[in-house]
Amino acid sequence: MYDLVDIIVREQGKLSEIDGQTGDGDHGVNMGKGFRIAGERLRALPSFTLPEGLALLGDTLLSDIGGSMGPLYGTFFTDMSEVLDGKDILTAADFSAMLAAGLAAIQSLGEAKPGDKTLVDVLAPARTAFDDAIAQGKSFSEALQALQTAAAAGLEATRDMVAKVGRASRLGERSRGTLDAGAASCDMILETLAAGLIKQLAV
Amino acid sequence: MYDLVDIIVREQGKLSEIDGQTGDGDHGVNMGKGFRIAGERLRALPSFTLPEGLALLGDTLLSDIGGSMGPLYGTFFTDMSEVLDGKDILTAADFSAMLAAGLAAIQSLGEAKPGDKTLVDVLAPARTAFDDAIAQGKSFSEALQALQTAAAAGLEATRDMVAKVGRASRLGERSRGTLDAGAASCDMILETLAAGLIKQLAV
């Protein structure tokens, strides 16, 4: 969890810069603020489980940061944490269910489809890559690596998309040629989550 | 007269720049506008004498440009032209009386003394140098050259003065170290007038 907080707080300048190219340049500010506050609250706890950490992050984003990302990432983390709730060990099946819940949360709220140049373009292929890898008999760890690769590729693919939802969508063709800010943060989040789990699984 | 118009119009950027250092940076704009309009009016005349030209310039400055320079240079040229009025040939005595009238006009209106870092610091020494040269038996032409030298020196001397009147006077010590804008334009005016007469006298 702390890795998640750290990377978003650390990379907020980069996220804002990406958002500045076609949006209003505040994605990093919003995300940085929410993750920083969540980080402080986590550190104040004696201990917490992964679902508890995700729930706290979701709550913080929902109630403290506003913006598009408050509700979107807020319900994303909240709904993911609900899937894991009460589970002691995290299985590949749990992780798959968690990703599905997160994606569903974002799509039911924001109505973005793949190809609309949003964080869905990272989340959806990352989830598919994970599930496919598991279906092909790969290990949990290997599937997480497949997810990382797909997330990064998904982010890169947003560069050539024309935004269909969100602030940048009004620009039409002018939105082509730059990465999507939400996709960039989503890639960081997924890759960091996966890296943490891979490390844990290796122990 | 046209030389006078031309040099002020041409050098207006420089005058504004000097004014910008301690004043509001518009001396060249104001002077350029007044002299340009006067130039157009002069060109519209079939012919004019020196006193007529000076009177038209004074009138234009007084009624069309405003600022500090409108009344100051306006009455300066108006009062100088009155001295020459009706005179066919310009003698050194006439020229001396003219300078005296111009200086008196400026001082009675603006109340600036020598040393206050204004155009008086060019006008007063220039006039004294001219009168002294004539008193020492120099020719009209030589006296005009003495006037030119004194005007340039007067301008240069304003650099080390602290302004006592006008916009720059509020700066106290901070006004030291730069030329005075009005002194710069006055130097141009006197040197150009003198150069014109020297040329005429040489014919």
Add this chain to the structure above:
Amino acid sequence: MRKLINDPDHVLPEMLEGLVRLSPGLALLPGSNVVLRSEKTAGVALISGGGAGHEPAHVGFVGPGLLHAAVAGDVFTSPSTDAVLDAIRAVAGLEGVLLIVKNYTGDRLNFGLAAEMARAEGIAAEMVIVADDTALDMGPDGVGPRGIAGTVLVHKVAGAAAAAGLDLASVKAEAEAAIAALGSMGVALSACTVPAAGKPGFTLADDEIELGLGIHGEAGVRRAPIEPADNLVTLLLDRILAQKGVKSGDRVALLINNLGATPVMELMIVARQALAVLEARGITVLRVWAGTFLTAIDMAGCSLSLMTLDQSRLARLDAPASAPAWIAGQ
């Protein structure tokens, strides 16, 4: 960055405090970034808001005949769902609340979720979406145009309707009709600097402007060399007229809005040409405003908004109102 601020993180609470101290009729909802009228009134309550950085909007339009509350988020960031819900709870009476929201994902989500939650609590809550920016060509199934400065005129129409004692459905219907009658477009001469970012969102060459820019510094239709003000004003108005189908014989309200750093000198030059162009197009300007209404922090430039009028909507604009940033139309 040269700004008259203290800490970028304190901009929002400090400016709201300043506003409320300057305005005897206004108060802050304790512990929040919600500005309300000091005195409660009966009838439908109007709430607007969104990210800060658009001052005086929206907090400056709280007052009798206008809004009942404005919810401010961080600079350029929609307020959270919780904050909107707090505002709803604070001002909702028996007649319910109408939320006036600009068309941005964050605002739609947070105000929309808050309205849902309010309804779950038994509060009648409705929402209208202002989407007045006519700068960009919109496909039929996109997210629709941005909401920009014309929003202020929607506040006024809805505010007068609420003050006249109409019920929620009728106030909402008038707000929606006002929105349909409204078109805007802006031109930016400089980028704006979000305090937390510390530097301008983009850079323009000394002779460049951006046409149809969003009020958060989002890119516009195109970047272009600067032109005389008269040409720019004509371009903006003709685009609005065409997009909204306003034609000779129509009667309109005209809002000339400073985007933040435009000197009054320039706004008056813009006003002169805007009135001349509309007159030349046969359009009657029944009311005009020129001033600082809804900004993009310190962006230089202006936006123009037109709202077509019939007698009853004109009466809404003329109805008495008082709020720190409201002035009567001329």
Add this chain to the structure above:
Amino acid sequence: MRKLINDPDHVLPEMLEGLVRLSPGLALLPGSNVVLRSEKTAGVALISGGGAGHEPAHVGFVGPGLLHAAVAGDVFTSPSTDAVLDAIRAVAGLEGVLLIVKNYTGDRLNFGLAAEMARAEGIAAEMVIVADDTALDMGPDGVGPRGIAGTVLVHKVAGAAAAAGLDLASVKAEAEAAIAALGSMGVALSACTVPAAGKPGFTLADDEIELGLGIHGEAGVRRAPIEPADNLVTLLLDRILAQKGVKSGDRVALLINNLGATPVMELMIVARQALAVLEARGITVLRVWAGTFLTAIDMAGCSLSLMTLDQSRLARLDAPASAPAWIAGQ
């Protein structure tokens, strides 16, 4: 230079035309840059003015309860003697005229000469000089302080006195008392750009400000690194208080003035601290204004003005008045 203008040479007439078209109560004196009320009134007539570039001042303060006419010169250039005389002739009635002039050589000369000429024509014409800038230390026999934004409060006091039917000597006396009770100081965060010059009058480093700057971009007391707004506000106010001998227990009016390009966001943060500092000093702020009153074209920054009040001067500030740029104090 990015400005919403057409030709730098047309800025003045075009903006006056814009203002007059926006303001049904105002008219232009034909063939001049003089703005007057459309309707003549009896009593002492008030005229102010000076170089343009300070919009909305002074033309925006023409109207009932305020000025009868404002004479505008080119940007930052005093109007000519002739222009002032035209204005005097246009508005002077049997009760005479009072000229309210800021303390600059050009304004003193042109308004002063025009007053002399008017008297020669049999018009009772008097002049008062506003010199409210407390930023700079003044020797006893210099030209005295500059006139800056506090001038607007002098307009209001004198305007109310004239509207109350006082004679010329009494209106002049009230104006002079108001001037004596007035102190101001400003801070600039950027230079201003005179349209005809096409570039800023000076340049500041990204973290530099200029304290006590003149409203034409004349240098101030000193250039300094930027500080938090709260510190700057405290510095300005403490200087004014010291220079004007305002002390605990005194009652004042406070004018918070945008120098041209300051966003409302910042002005509200300034207002918050200004009110807090004065409260901490035991000074009662009876009325406060925050807005755009007297600018230096597009200069970023603000000035603060304090005028000590007794009951009768307070009544002058509160007296009804209406002009495009006037708002009631809070």
